[in-house]
Amino acid sequence: MYQNKRTVWIEPITGAIIKGQEEQLATLNHNGEPRVTATKVLIRYDEATVKKNVDGAKENGVKEGGYKAKAAQLHLIGFWVPLISLITGLLLLALVGLLSLRPRKTA
Numbered sequence: 001m002y003q004n005k006r007t008v009w010i011e012p013i014t015g016a017i018i019k020g021q022e023e024q025l026a027t028l029n030h031n032g033e034p035r036v037t038a039t040k041v042l043i044r045y046d047e048a049t050v051k052k053n054v055d056g057a058k059e060n061g062v063k064e065g066g067y068k069a070k071a072a073q074l075h076l077i078g079f080w081v082p083l084i085s086l087i088t089g090l091l092l093l094a095l096v097g098l099l100s101l102r103p104r105k106t107a
Contacts (some may be wrong), residue, residue: 001034002026013071019045044061 002025009019027034032094045053053057056066 001029011067011071014067014075016053016067016070018067019050021045 003023004025005022005023008017010016011018021042024039024041024043026039027036028036028038051057052065054065054068056069057064
């Protein structure tokens, strides 16, 4: 018999796996009864890996992780940039409307 339970903690904006653990149990059965435990293990990310995934780190000259900063960038691009663009566009449209409605001087 084989059992596996996998638990992952996902950063909701980027979808990156921040933390994970897996519990495995494998037994050898005889006549439907478990007789020998072949594997019983708990595997999980250590705290250094979780910290690297959240804050980022440089490993072998390559920057890895840092999903907290990437989530902030995605939030900026996905929320603030469109909002500021909308407000700027509406202000410019109002300015064009005001300029087109004012009376023109004739020569």
